[in-house]
Amino acid sequence: MQLIFEQSVPGRKGVMLPASDVPRAAALPEGLRRAEPAALPELSELDLVRHFTNLSRRNFSVDTHFYPLGSCTMKYNAKVLENAAGLFSPLHPLTALLPGGSDLCQGALGMLYDLGQMLADVTGMDEVTTQPLAGAHGEMTGMLLIAAYHKAKGNKKKYVVVPDSSHGTNPASAAMVGYEIITIPTALYGDMDLELFRQAMNNEVAAVMMTCPNTLGLFNPHIKEIADIAHSHDALMYYDGANLNAIMGKVRPGDVGFDVIHVNLHKTFGTPHGGGGPGSGPVGVKKALVPFLPMPRIVHDDDSGQLRVQTDSPQTIGRTANFFGNFGVMVKAYAYMIMLGREGLIEVSEQAVLNANYIKERLKDYFELPYQQTCMHEVVFSASRQLEHGVHAIDIAKFLIDKGYHPPTVYFPLIVKEAIMIEPTETESKQTLDAFIEVMIEAAKLAESDPTAFAAMPVSMPVTRLDETKAAREQNVCCVG
Amino acid sequence: MTSHYCPHTPQEIREMLDAIGVASIEELFVPIPPELLAKTFNLPPGRSEFETYARMQELAADNCSQLSLFIGGGFYDHLIPAAVDHLAGRAEFYTAYTPYQPECSQGTLQALFEYQTAICRLTGLEVSNASLYDGATALAEGALMALRATNRSKLLVDGCISPIARQVLATYLSNLEVEIVALPPLDGLLNRQELAAQLDGDTAALLVQYPNVFGCVEDFSPVAEQVHAAGGLLVTAVYPVALGMLTSPAEIGADIAVGDGQSLGNPLSFGGPSFGFIAAKKACIRNMPGRIVGETVDKNGQRGFVLTLQAREQHIKRHKATSNICSNQSLCALRGLIFLSALGKGGLAELAQLNRDKAEYAKSCLARIPGVTVLQSAPTFNEFTVSLPKAADQVVGALLAKGIVAGLPLGQYFEGSQNLMVVTVTEKRSRKEIDLLVKELEVALCN
Structure with a gap:
């Protein structure tokens, strides 16, 4: 397909602006005016609409294809959530900070406040900030809170401990807050090696970051013990909420020793992933960390019964983003939570776990399953058996594309060779799962009968396999013209 | 069965449990030690989508949106052309995720490549990433990028930059060994005397904004030369609609430009979601944070797009990555691209x-x-x-x-x-x- 810039015709317009009802201003002085207008595309509204409509058709998406991308929780996004977000679009965030302004946005403030309370209930935390804009941003906010906690106590802390199965964002977020990383290997049983963890712990450890269930889809039965060990060194426990979809109503991280958590509203709470974002990563904390929460915060004024915006507090870490976070995303998550309610969210986790175990059982004869125990919401296979025939995880992914499935996550977690990480989510029907299982079995059989067939795949897409080396070498990241 | 979002019938659940070889769903949660099970979970009961929407309408009515x-x-x-909502509202865009599998994600990838192009043309700079969270975090990422690129540890920050963005910057850097020197405004402008006094061989960058928080627009080209002469970089925060008229960051001599894309086709929505953009000279590309889409060819020589230079990123480099960012604000960036394409070259200038x-x-x-x-x-x-x-x-x-x-x-x-x-x-x-x-x-x- 042509780039939109290649369709440009000088002088064409896609939108007409209202006529001016004021006099034209004097021109800006020479040094402040750009020499040439930016070379943006010039095309009619129809050509614009056709271009983006046709581009959209070159995507797999949840609404068009099964999308079992592990660790991403690609559940169905209910349409009513989209309608709800539009109800709040004209609100200016600074209004809330003006004198008398908070009275004019009680609905928005109330929604945020209630969302925080509901998230605190799901996670077992005391308070929540909705400011972080994505999961990794929540992690960084959490690390800043932990750093502030230690600083206030006069603790000298240097390290953050992560298991080697962790998401890459965990060590990256800790590093952005100046911590050095200690990585603990995974034991044969699929959890962080408890003995090595015990040995690595010392009084300079600021925090332990855990994903539970972890990226292998396994719930760590020693989690309480790990938390106790961490706390004995005054290290705090950080819960990466990427996999919260597995345990709602079953386990509350705050009850089992976690001090800080981020949740990914775009994963667990049904908001769309947007082709890469926007997400939303509210952070929940235990009481000891409340004084450090970022500003502004929404507080309940008991005298007036109204919600107010607090803009400063003596120990706050400051601000990790502009205001209240990705508000439009939170409107959707709030609608999702009140729609599903208590029983609905429990059912979500139960059926997410049911679906993953169903796939695990039905495929384990065909693909290597490095960790055999009951999994939670996702299952990680290895294509090691197929590799014996020269077929890699990526080949199986491309086979799936030709069959009309978005591939699972491949090559992650890094600790599983040729990993194939499948997260079906709770919104998929048994028929969809069965059909997917059949196609996976077909892939396994083809790997034995005709392993060379994979090299050409996919054949049904607008492009075949792409030359990534060329892209990295040439670094053509914008259209010159 | 309590909701229609989980589609299995009781019969199907039975069949699936049989296939797994367990008697009940509870058995699947056996890996969780019983003493860790939740003792309380107090959310309200669920409701239909109609009641949900009615509740959201009630909340919305409790705001004054006619100001x-x-x-x-x-x-x-700003005005938002109707096409922006309709096109970004295509579920093929908004229910996809990060385009890890390029062959079935060419829609998102090409759109992001076009977005990067639009940002490069707007700023005049050579490379752009595929979006950051918002303008304030983009300023912080721009500062971190300058620190990496120069291997220096001091930042000069114009006090005329949005105070909110400056707070975000300070919070981002609060635990790093970076010296932040704020230059107090002088009559609503950059204090050039103070700049001259503070600029030295440790200075990684000067951060400025135009128009600044007071609305003022000043010519930063002499400042760019001054900073470059000291071996530092110039980072400019810009308001993209203003670039329909104002000198581009490249014309000034900026090395890195950042900004918030809310004004480009994203509703106010009480402050988010919007998107942050970051563009830079090509020499800086390996220090860029976040996703970058690059052009390449497929096996038949046909043009296509992929995520590129991923060795900078957290999922590969972990704690040595250029940033921790994973999810960005892709859909908002798409809105920005559609907005800029609808207005076009003449339209943005007219706006x-x-x-x-x-x-x-x-x-x-x-x-x-x-x-x-x-x-x-x-x-x-x-x-x-x-x-x-x-x-x-x-x-x-x-x-x-x-x-x-x-x-x-x-x-x-x-x-x-x-x-x-x-x-x-x-x-x-x-x-x-x-x-x-x-x-x-x-x-x-x-x-």
Whole structure:
């Protein structure tokens, strides 16, 4: 397909602006005016609409294809959530900070406040900030809170401990807050090696970051013990909420020793992933960390019964983003939570776990399953058996594309060779799962009968396999013209 | 069965449990030690989508959304062509995720490549990433990028940058060994004397913004030369709609440009989601944070797009990555691209002109009110600072009661600025609304 810039015709317009009802201003002085207008595309509204409509058709998406991308929780996004977000679009965030302004946005403030309370209930935390804009941003906010906690106590802390199965964002977020990383290997049983963890712990450890269930889809039965060990060194426990979809109503991280958590509203709470974002990563904390929460915060004024915006507090870490976070995303998550309610969210986790175990059982004869125990919401296979025939995880992914499935996550977690990480989510029907299982079995059989067939795949897409080396070498990241 | 979002029938659940070889769903949760199971879970009962929507309408009705907005401060009330909502509302875009599998994600990848191109053309710089969270975090990422690129540890920050963005920057860097030197504003402009005194061989970058928080636009090209001569970089935060008219960051000599994309086709939505953009000279590309889309070819030599230079990123480099960012604001960036493509080359310039015309009109009317003076230290775009004969907070509060958000009082951000207010006038404000603002402001000042 042509780039939109290649369709440009000088002088064409896609939108007409209202006529001016004021006099034209004097021109800006020479040094402040750009020499040439930016070379943006010039095309009619129809050509614009056709271009983006046709581009959209070159995507797999949840609404068009099964999308079992592990660790991403690609559940169905209910349409009513989209309608709800539009109800709040004209609100200016600074209004809330003006004198008398908070009275004019009680609905928005109330929604945020209630969302925080509901998230605190799901996670077992005391308070929540909705400011972080994505999961990794929540992690960084959490690390800043932990750093502030230690600083206030006069603790000298240097390290953050992560298991080697962790998401890459965990060590990256800790590093952005100046911590050095200690990585603990995974034991044969699929959890962080408890003995090595015990040995690595010392009084300079600021925090332990855990994903539970972890990226292998396994719930760590020693989690309480790990938390106790961490706390004995005054290290705090950080819960990466990427996999919260597995345990709602079953386990509350705050009850089992976690001090800080981020949740990914775009994963667990049904908001769309947007082709890469926007997400939303509210952070929940235990009481000891409340004084450090970022500003502004929404507080309940008991005298007036109204919600107010607090803009400063003596120990706050400051601000990790502009205001209240990705508000439009939170409107959707709030609608999702009140729609599903208590029983609905429990059912979500139960059926997410049911679906993953169903796939695990039905495929384990065909693909290597490095960790055999009951999994939670996702299952990680290895294509090691197929590799014996020269077929890699990526080949199986491309086979799936030709069959009309978005591939699972491949090559992650890094600790599983040729990993194939499948997260079906709770919104998929048994028929969809069965059909997917059949196609996976077909892939396994083809790997034995005709392993060379994979090299050409996919054949049904607008492009075949792409030359990534060329892209990295040439670094053509914008259209010159 | 309590919700229709989980589709299995009881019969199907039975069949699946049988296939797994367990008697009940509870058995699947056996890996969780019983003593760790939740003892409390208090959410309210669920409801239908209709009742859900009705509740959301109730909440929305508890906001005043009919205000006449003369407030900006980084968030601007601009027109959004209908096509933006419709096209970004295509579920193939909004229910996809990060394009890890390029062959079945060419829609998102090409759109992001086009977005990067639009940002490069707007800023005049050579490379852009595929979006960051927002303008404030983009400024922080731009600063971190400059620290990495120069291997230096000191930042000079113009005090005329949005105070909110400066707070975010300070929070981002609070635990790193970086010296942040704030240059206090001088008459609403960069304090060039202070700059000369502070700029040295440790300086990684000077961070500036235009138009700045006071609305002022100044020529930073001499400053760029000065910073470059000291071996540092110039990072500019910019308002993208203003770039329809103002000198581009590249023309000034900036090395890195950042900004917030809310004004490009994203509703105010109480502050988010919007997107942050970051563009730079090509030499900086390996220090860029976040996703980058690159052009390549497939096995048949056909053009296609992939995520590239991923060895900078957290999922490969972990703690050595250029940033921790994973999810970005892709859909908002797509809205930005559609917005810029709908307006096109001439349209963006026209939009910028309209903004300046309206603001200049409002400025001249407000200047005629006795006791009101306009800060005249530099030309402005669609925002300007006025000094009132009484506390701006009080005046803004009085006008708010009449449905007008008159401006952003600066008192809480700058010492001794209790009477200062920044007034923003976008193309959406009619002459009638501006005249009403002037009238009501006069009334408020008399009382």
